[in-house]
Amino acid sequence: MLKLAILGFLHDRPLHGYELRRHLAALTGHVRPISDGTLYPAIKRLEADGLLVRATEPGAAAAPRHTLRLTDAGRAALLDRLRAPDELDVSDENRWFTVLAFLRHLDGEPAAQATVLRRRLAFLNEPASFFYDGDRPVDAEEVADPFRRGMLLIARATTTAELDWLRATLAELDHRD
Amino acid sequence: MLKLAILGFLHDRPLHGYELRRHLAALTGHVRPISDGTLYPAIKRLEADGLLVRATEPGAAAAPRHTLRLTDAGRAALLDRLRAPDELDVSDENRWFTVLAFLRHLDGEPAAQATVLRRRLAFLNEPASFFYDGDRPVDAEEVADPFRRGMLLIARATTTAELDWLRATLAELDHRD
DNA sequence: AGACCATACCTCGATGTCGAGGTATAACAA
C-alpha cells in the first residue's frame, strides 16, 4: 500500500522524501500515520528495484534533499498494479482508497478503470456480515447489542453510498469507452 | 487488533483455535483474512503473557484440540484495552470496528462506553480530507478526478451515518447512566 | 481400498512496520 502510494504520488511529479511524507500524511495519516522508519526503507527498496532514482540537491531550507523521480520501470510498475490490484487492494478499504487515489493515472484506458471498479462492485455485492448465525449473515435489525448494530448500520451506509457512486461512474466510463 | 479480537471472543466463552479462526474470519476475514501463521503465534504470545490458558482435549473430529480459556488477567487486559483504546484503535476503521464488536463487554459501565464513543466522535469531528490545498481540506465538489471525488463522497456518507449513530447511542448511554 | 476433504495445529524464513534514537542545517524568538 505504501509502495503504491509512493509510486502514485511520484507519477504526478518528482518529490523529495519530506514532501512525499506530507502527501502521505494527508492521504492516510489521519487514519494511520506512517513513520520515517517505514518510509525511508521503502524508498530504498523502490530504488534498489529500479523503480525510482534519487538526485541529491543542496537543501533549500535545511539538509540536502534527495529528489525522487520515477523511472520508466517505476511508471510501468504503477500502471500494472493499478490495472490488476490484488484481492487485498480491493477488499481492504484503506488499500482500496489508495487505488482510487491514483486510478486516474490509467487515463487513456477507461475500460481498464471500469474493470477495476467492477471488481470492487463484485466484492461489495457478496453477501457478508461481521456476524453469522450458522452460515447466514446476521442483519443489523436482529442484533440487540447497540455497538454491533452500529457496525452493521455504518457498514450498510458505506456500502450503499459506494454502490451508488460505482454504478454512476461505471456508466460514465462505459459511455466514454 | 488481533490480540483484542482474540481476547474479545474468548470473553464470551472458551474456544479452540479452529473455532476462533472461524470467528475471526467472519469479523475481519471478508476484508482482510488472517493466516494460521499469524493466529497461532498470537495465541502463544497471549499464553506466555498469562492472558489465556490452553487445555488439550482429544479431538472431536480430528487432531487433539487446545481449548483456550481467558484467565482473570486476560479478562482484565481486555477490559482495560476497551476502556482506553489507543489512538490507532480509534482512527483506523478496521481497528475501531474491532473495539465496537466487543465494547458490550464493558456492560456495567455505560459511562466508560460513552467515553470511548466520544473519542471517536472527536476524531470524526476533526476537519480532515485526503487532499489539501495548502492547509485547507479539499471538498468533494471541487475535485475533478471522479475517483478521488468518489473517495470523498463515500467517506462523507460513512461519517454522516456514523455520527448519527454515535449521537443516538450516546444519548441512550447518558440516559442509562 | 484408495482418494479426498475438513478438522486441527505447528514451524520457519522473508518481509514490512514501528518507534526510538541519531545527525544536520536554517530560521526565529527569548
Place this chain on the structure above:
DNA sequence: TTGTTATACCTCGACATCGAGGTATGGTCT
C-alpha cells in the same frame, strides 16, 4: 546565546505478519 521549531534524512532492534510448507486424524465418497 540559547532554545526551539521546521526541514531533511538515516539506522537499528524488536516485533508482527504472511505464506508456504508440514503433520495428523477422522469422515465421506467411489
